[in-house]
Amino acid sequence: MLRRNILKSLTFGxxxxxxxxxxxxxxxxxxxxxxxxxxxxEAINSYFPEQQIQETDQITISVNPVIESGxxxxxxxxxxxxxPESITIFVDKNPTPLIANFDLSPACxxxxxxxxxxxxxxxxxxVVKADGKLFMxxxxxxxxxxxxx
Amino acid sequence: xxxxxxxxxxxRDNITTVRAIIRHPMETGFRVDETSGELVPAHFIxxxxxxxxxxxxxxxxxxxxxxxxPYLSFMFKGAIAGDKxxxxxxDTQDKTDSIDTLIE
Numbered sequence: 069m070l071r072r073n074i075l076k077s078l079t080f081g082x083x084x085x086x087x088x089x090x091x092x093x094x095x096x097x098x099x100x101x102x103x104x105x106x107x108x109x110e111a112i113n114s115y116f117p118e119q120q121i122q123e124t125d126q127i128t129i130s131v132n133p134v135i136e137s138g139x140x141x142x143x144x145x146x147x148x149x150x151x152p153e154s155i156t157i158f159v160d161k162n163p164t165p166l167i168a169n170f171d172l173s174p175a176c177x178x179x180x181x182x183x184x185x186x187x188x189x190x191x192x193x194x195v196v197k198a199d200g201k202l203f204m205x206x207x208x209x210x211x212x213x214x215x216x217x
Numbered sequence: 218x219x220x221x222x223x224x225x226x227x228x229r230d231n232i233t234t235v236r237a238i239i240r241h242p243m244e245t246g247f248r249v250d251e252t253s254g255e256l257v258p259a260h261f262i263x264x265x266x267x268x269x270x271x272x273x274x275x276x277x278x279x280x281x282x283x284x285x286x287p288y289l290s291f292m293f294k295g296a297i298a299g300d301k302x303x304x305x306x307x308d309t310q311d312k313t314d315s316i317d318t319l320i321e
Contacts, residue, residue, distance in 0.1 A: 167279075
């Protein structure tokens with residue numbers, strides 16, 4: 069019995085180290101609590117628990133300040149911060165304020181472009197992790213017609 | 218079936234710009250179907266992974282608030298023409314798709 073257990077744990081261990089279990093681990097990364105949060109403070113606090121976020125002018129959010137339809141809001145994010153590791157987007161008045169996170173490998177430049185949905189006139193808040201520290205900036209966008217429904 | 222993904226690259230001065238468009242409804246779960254009057258269930262891409270020669274260069278966690286038929290662009294260094302680039306996604310129904318291309 070004991071030997072069987074040892075064998076079992078060995079098999080599990082070797083699966084783990086051979087990388088076969090990786091897809092499961094990658095899936096587990098999606099932060100359910102933060103993505104489900106319906107309040108901006110709750111979302112940002114559960115995504116970056118107990119971490120200081122410093123305001124910076126080293127992140128640029130390129131977005132049209134007045135949007136007719138919130139269904140498609142084109143967004144470009146650039147940062148000059150050295151060693152960018154991740155870019156995280158929040159919209160404070162959206163039904164679920166955490167929009168997306170992008171983990172950048174060391175080969176990446178501090179740049180992401182995408183299109184998001186906005187339900188209300190809101191601040192877009194971008195948090196960049198660079199060299200282990202968190203930085204943020206925000207941009208206000210006027211939205212005439214909500215794009216979440 | 219045709220791929221849900223369109224992936225394009227352009228390399229200049231050692232920097233590769235990647236542009237992708239994925240065909241996907243990205244349903245929020247808040248939208249009401251006009252004919253049935255019922256809420257359309259949430260159905261959106263959660264994870265996108267981009268690999269350069271089997272090394273992850275970008276990994277994305279998305280919510281329902283990425284627009285329908287998502288667009289993604291980013292830039293990275295160190296690739297040369299002919300290298301392999303692969304993009305894959307997984308959605309909330311565990312559906313998945315991937316494509317690979319040679320870097321230009």
